[in-house]
Structures are given as C-alpha cells and as structure tokens.
Amino acid sequence: MSPRDLAAASRECPILHVDMDAFYASVAVRDRPDLQDVPVIVGGGHRGVVLSANYLAREYGVRSAMPMTRARRLCPQAVVIPPEFATFTAVSSSVMENFRQVTPLVEALSLDEAFLDVSGSVRRLGSPYTIAEQLRARIYDEQGITCSVGVASTVAVAKLASRRAKPDGVVVVPPQSVTAFLHPLDVGELWGVGEKTTQMLNRLGLMTVGDIAHTPLATLQRAVGASLGAQLHQLAWGQDRRVVTPRRGADEPDKSMGADETFGRDTDDPEVILREILRLSAKVAGRMRTARVAGRTVTLRVRFADFTTITRSRTLGDATDVTQEIYQTAADLFTALGLQRARLRLVGVRMEGLLPRAAVQRQLVLGARESGWSEADQAVDRATLRFGAQAVRPATLLGEGRP
DNA sequence: TCTGGGGTCCTAGGACCC
DNA sequence: TCTGGGGTCCTAGGACCC
Structure with a gap:
C-alpha cells in the first residue's frame, strides 16, 4: 500500500x-561503529541470560531470555556486552x-x-x-x-x-x-498465552487464533480457567475493551517490591544464606522507604539446585518498612523450612500489601519507639544518600565486596 | 556454566465471620 | 445428631510479561 x-x-x-527494535542491543552498539556488523548480545554475568540480541545474533538462533551458555554455543563469535541500565x-x-x-x-x-x-x-x-x-x-x-x-x-x-x-x-x-489478521496467528502470539498454555491448547488441537475463535467458550474455560478462557475467546474475535492508561503515579504505589539473587554457586551454608536474606531485606526496605510505602506481608522465596521453587509468607499485624523486622520475619520463615543442608540456587525477599506510608504513620512511629530500628534505618538512608549504597550496611555484611 | 531479576494476576483450599 | 451460603483474608503455587 x-x-x-x-x-x-x-x-x-x-x-x-x-x-x-532489539532495544538494549541497539543502544549498546549505536556508539560503537566497530560493532555495527557483528552479532552482539547484551547480557552475561556468571549464570545469566540473554537480555537482548541484535538481528545478526538472532540469525544464529539467539533469543531473549536464553541462557548465556546456550547463546554462546549458538554464536561463539558474538560480542557480549554487559547491560548499562542507566x-x-x-x-x-x-x-x-x-x-x-x-x-x-x-x-x-x-x-x-x-x-x-x-x-x-x-x-x-x-x-x-x-x-x-x-x-x-x-x-x-x-x-x-x-x-x-x-x-x-x-x-x-x-x-x-x-x-x-x-x-x-x-x-x-x-x-x-x-x-483476517488474527486468525492465522499461532495461539502463542496472544497476550497471556505462554509456553504452558500453548501446550495445553495444542493438546486440544487448537493451533491458531482462528481455532480458538471457533471453540466453545466453555471448552476453553475448562482447559485454561475461567478468566483466561474468556479473555482468549474475546481476543480471538478482536474484542478488547482495554484502554490506554497512563502509568500510575505516586498516588498508586506498586503492589509489591522484592529482590532476589542467584548465588554464584549453589550453597547449603545457612550462614551464607541468612546473610544474603539480610542483604536482600535491607535492599527491599530501602527501596520501600524511598517510595514512602510500607507492607504487611513478607514472602521468602527459595529455589533449589534442581530449580524447583517454593515460597513461604507471613502477614504481620502492622505494615512495616523496617529492615530488621523484614529480615527477622524472612529469617524465621527460612529457619522454619528446616532444610537439612539442601543446596540452594537462589533466595528472594518480597514485600506485598504495600500502602502509602502516610496511611500507617502512627504504627510506624509507635514501632520505632519500641525498637529503635526505624531511627537506625533513617540514619542508614541519610548516610547512603551522602556516601553511596556501599557505605553503610549491617555488621554481618561487612567484609563483602570491598577491600 | 543450562535456565536473571523485576513485577502482576489467577487459582484453590482453609479459616473465620455473619 | 447432620450439615447453608456468602464474603474476606491468608497461604502456596504457578503462569505470564518484559
């Protein structure tokens, strides 16, 4: 046309x-004429995945979210660039x-x-x-x-x-x-249909969006659940009531905040694991204080060496943004697992049920009087602001990362 | 040296309350 | 002494998105 x-x-x-188009890779190479005509992968790290690959790298089968080990095998000549999120x-x-x-x-x-x-x-x-x-x-x-x-x-x-x-x-x-545009597409192209749902639909003989369109709603819902089933049926006929909604602002905070980290090597050492849980708790609590929110539910995530993942959560009586309270809860959840030196690949800490801190100010002030930890956090925040994130951390984290 | 880190939403069962 | 129905909260797991 x-x-x-x-x-x-x-x-x-x-x-x-x-x-x-290939955003991270495009940004990474735009000021590097020497990389203009070579395969480029943004990603890396020790046990990382591909964040972005330019189109030359994609010709070798490299894709986003692919383990770096596999990407390097597919395209050994690719130049690997660490991400610069700033x-x-x-x-x-x-x-x-x-x-x-x-x-x-x-x-x-x-x-x-x-x-x-x-x-x-x-x-x-x-x-x-x-x-x-x-x-x-x-x-x-x-x-x-x-x-x-x-x-x-x-x-x-x-x-x-x-x-x-x-x-x-x-x-x-x-x-x-x-x-006419939608019906020839593979089911997996639809928003909300990932690997598992694709497999499920394919098992029912549904390969294309057109197949979904001509399947009774009840059949779809039995296969993939009421909510997703209804959504897919509508999308397959081009029905979509969603409107463009500018991102929520400060008045509508995130619903959860968390941090997790994959260990450089799997570990079964409770001291190492608890120290990591402390570091992650401090990271999350700091971000919550910056965003002026507090949360009630602490969720601990543990991934074992075989990649199976479990979560344990506890809801507190009052919302908190205090590092020590979050850490203590997460550490209790970890201890309660009673792991007998199982090898862990990852731990994570997440806070849910976030509220603007203004809504819980009273409790925080009372909590601070009792424990003193809130004042300690505020001192940490002030020092971090002046001297950087590495300057202040709990005593058990000293000796890490810096001479 | 297979498989990151940040999130959201859904499902399902049980507790608890009225 | 035989079995309600609805609503909400909590917990755990899982799928999905970028």
Missing part, C-alpha cells in the same frame, strides 16, 4: 504500539518524552515499549499512520535507534501488529481486517 492508502486505512486506528533508562525517558509530545495518553509497558492513544492528535498531526512515521523518524534522528509501530483500533491488535512490523516498520490493521 502507498503511504496515502496507509494513512487512509489508519483513520479508525487510534491506538499505536511502539516497540524499540543508559537504557536515559534513552527510554527521551523516547517516552517524544510520545508525550504527541499525546498525554501514553502507557509505558517497560523501558522499550508503550501504547499511545492518538485520537486527540489527528487534527493537529495527521493520520495515526502519519504520526507513527513521524515518531519513528524523530526517534531515529535523536537516538540513532529504530523502532516498529503497530497501528490498530484496539490495544491487543496494535501490540500484535508491531511484532509483524519488525524490524523498523509500521503495520496498520484497520477494523475490517482484524479477524
């Missing part, structure tokens, strides 16, 4: 899904700012993708297709990286369309073409 036809076809398609975040902010100049209705899904509702921008800027191309040109000029855009009448179809547009393209799916 000509640009003029695409502009006309996009008239009833106010939803844009913009997705940066840079990614900065580039992302600029790109999102470009989006907001088009419309206030921007929903960022992650650092590298966003939905835009441009209904209110058409008069000023032209058709949704025209806006998509303008954005792509501006982002390339300013950031030196490419992106792809799906243009459709619903969020779900726009998201699928951007995938078809990759790399460096635009795909418009007008309303009258939605089912």
